[in-house]
Amino acid sequence: MSNVSDTKFESRIGIFESECRKNSLALTVQRRAIYDALSCRKDHPTADQVYEDIKSKLKGVSRTTVYRVLDTLVTIGVAKRISIPDPKARFDGDMQRHHHLTCMKCGTVFDLHDESLNNLQAPLGNDNGFEIMDYSITFTGLCSACRSTIKYPAK
Amino acid sequence: MSNVSDTKFESRIGIFESECRKNSLALTVQRRAIYDALSCRKDHPTADQVYEDIKSKLKGVSRTTVYRVLDTLVTIGVAKRISIPDPKARFDGDMQRHHHLTCMKCGTVFDLHDESLNNLQAPLGNDNGFEIMDYSITFTGLCSACRSTIKYPAK
DNA sequence: ACACGCTTGACAATTTGTACCATCTGCAAT
DNA sequence: ATTGCAGATGGTACAAATTGTCAAGCGTGT
Numbered sequence: 001m002s003n004v005s006d007t008k009f010e011s012r013i014g015i016f017e018s019e020c021r022k023n024s025l026a027l028t029v030q031r032r033a034i035y036d037a038l039s040c041r042k043d044h045p046t047a048d049q050v051y052e053d054i055k056s057k058l059k060g061v062s063r064t065t066v067y068r069v070l071d072t073l074v075t076i077g078v079a080k081r082i083s084i085p086d087p088k089a090r091f092d093g094d095m096q097r098h099h100h101l102t103c104m105k106c107g108t109v110f111d112l113h114d115e116s117l118n119n120l121q122a123p124l125g126n127d128n129g130f131e132i133m134d135y136s137i138t139f140t141g142l143c144s145a146c147r148s149t150i151k152y153p154a155k
Numbered sequence: 156m157s158n159v160s161d162t163k164f165e166s167r168i169g170i171f172e173s174e175c176r177k178n179s180l181a182l183t184v185q186r187r188a189i190y191d192a193l194s195c196r197k198d199h200p201t202a203d204q205v206y207e208d209i210k211s212k213l214k215g216v217s218r219t220t221v222y223r224v225l226d227t228l229v230t231i232g233v234a235k236r237i238s239i240p241d242p243k244a245r246f247d248g249d250m251q252r253h254h255h256l257t258c259m260k261c262g263t264v265f266d267l268h269d270e271s272l273n274n275l276q277a278p279l280g281n282d283n284g285f286e287i288m289d290y291s292i293t294f295t296g297l298c299s300a301c302r303s304t305i306k307y308p309a310k
Numbered sequence: 311a312c313a314c315g316c317t318t319g320a321c322a323a324t325t326t327g328t329a330c331c332a333t334c335t336g337c338a339a340t
Numbered sequence: 341a342t343t344g345c346a347g348a349t350g351g352t353a354c355a356a357a358t359t360g361t362c363a364a365g366c367g368t369g370t
Contacts, residue, residue: 026316026367048357062319067358069317081240083257083293087327088357089242101285102238110285114278122294123269129299130256130265137292138238139277144284181336183348203326217350222327224348242358243326 012039019076033058034069038079039093044100044109046088083138084109099137105146112139167194174231188213189224193234194248199255199264201243238291239264254292260301267294 016035020027037053038045045053051066070091073079080092084102094111097118101110122132171190175182192208193200200208206221225246228234235247239257249266252273256265277287 024316028317028367030318046357060319063357064320064359065318083238083240085236085238085244087242087244089240101287103285104288112278116276116278120275120292121271123267123271129302130258130294131296131299131302132256132294133259133296135292135294137275137290139285139287139290141286141288147284147286179347181347183336185349201326215350218326219328219351220349 016078019078023076025072025076029058030061030065031069031072033061034066035073035078035093038070038073038091041093042111044082044084044090044092046090048088050091080136082109083136085138085140097134097136099139101139101141101143103143103146104140105142108143110143112137171233174233178231180227180231185213185216185220186224186227188216189221190228190233190248193225193228193246196248197266199237199239199245199247201245205246237264239293240295252289252291254294256294256296256298258298258301259295260297263298265298267292 013032013036016032016039017027020031025031033054034050037050041053047067047070048063050070051061051063054066055061070079070089074081074091078093078095080095082090082092082100084090084100086102086107090109096113099112099114099117101112102108117137120135122135168187168191171187171194172182175186180186188209189205192205196208202222202225203218205225206216206218209221210216225234229236229246233248233250235250237245237247237255239245239255241257241262245264251268254267254269254272256267257263258265272292275290277290
């Protein structure tokens with residue numbers, strides 16, 4: 001029950017709603033729709049991708065709202081901004097600790113769930129008073145598709 | 156001799172120049188200036204911050220050139236794009252493996268050099284054929300300045 | 311059902327990143 | 341040292357991404 005990511009759709013919505021109430025945020029249709037759209041996806045959409053997703057279902061949504069709500073979701077802790085070398089903000093509805101493989105050629109991001117990476121000894125007291133609350137590892141390299149097409153330059 | 160990050164300015168420039176030659180790239184004043192500006196900084200500037208840095212010294216530089224050269228530096232392996240949850244591209248002239256502490260409140264990024272984190276067992280064969288070449292850990296939390304001002308909401 | 315205040319939508323403004331092309335410059339061959 | 345060419349730059353224009361503003365709308369507690 002404490003593991004958000006394993007829960008089914010109904011529970012996820014329940015968690016979202018209770019987090020909203022806890023923070024006295026109104027349960028608007030927009031927030032619901034945006035949270036749904038994000039948490040249903042397995043990939044790591046940009047704000048605009050989420051916007052594209054929902055604008056058919058929710059006619060008249062504003063792009064501004066999508067940006068704003070995604071930000072809210074991150075703030076109340078039901079979504080994350082992910083860390084990859086990409087000039088666009090990307091969001092992740094999977095709150096379970098996990099990591100990412102990012103292809104340096106095509107930019108695709110793959111999830112990596114690996115228990116052995118989830119209990120790193122965070123170096124406390126290292127940087128004058130920084131309080132670490134979470135972490136995520138970004139592996140960079142080449143996905144199989146790009147590996148098979150790349151020609152390494154002869155040195 | 157194999158450790159780029161510990162070297163002094165003159166060596167860094169030397170490494171930069173030899174990498175350029177190796178890739179048959181012309182040693183232009185712009186490339187030098189941009190590499191200098193980046194590798195002298197301890198933080199993780201955006202492209203525009205680098206541009207602001209050098210446009211006083213190098214009158215007439217184009218913003219386009221800064222974007223272009225930063226990209227080149229990453230390609231030839233003398234700089235990195237860093238992975239933090241930020242919608243702007245950020246660059247790092249420190250090529251030694253290290254990690255980052257990012258404050259979720261103010262967004263400041265601190266370097267974290269910690270040997271014990273530099274030899275993670277990268278889970279091979281995990282994701283159908285992805286070839287891991289490097290990794291970096293992003294710790295998220297609160298810096299000391301923000302910790303002292305934040306009021307935790309009463310639950 | 312009512313009123314208050316949080317949210318949204320629409321548009322504008324900014325910021326960030328890319329495309330294009332004429333001009334310039336590093337560099338190697340003379 | 342001079343020259344010629346390929347690659348690099350500057351600058352404008354453009355596209356994409358994100359943020360600011362504010363009147364109007366909707367969710368919530370009463």
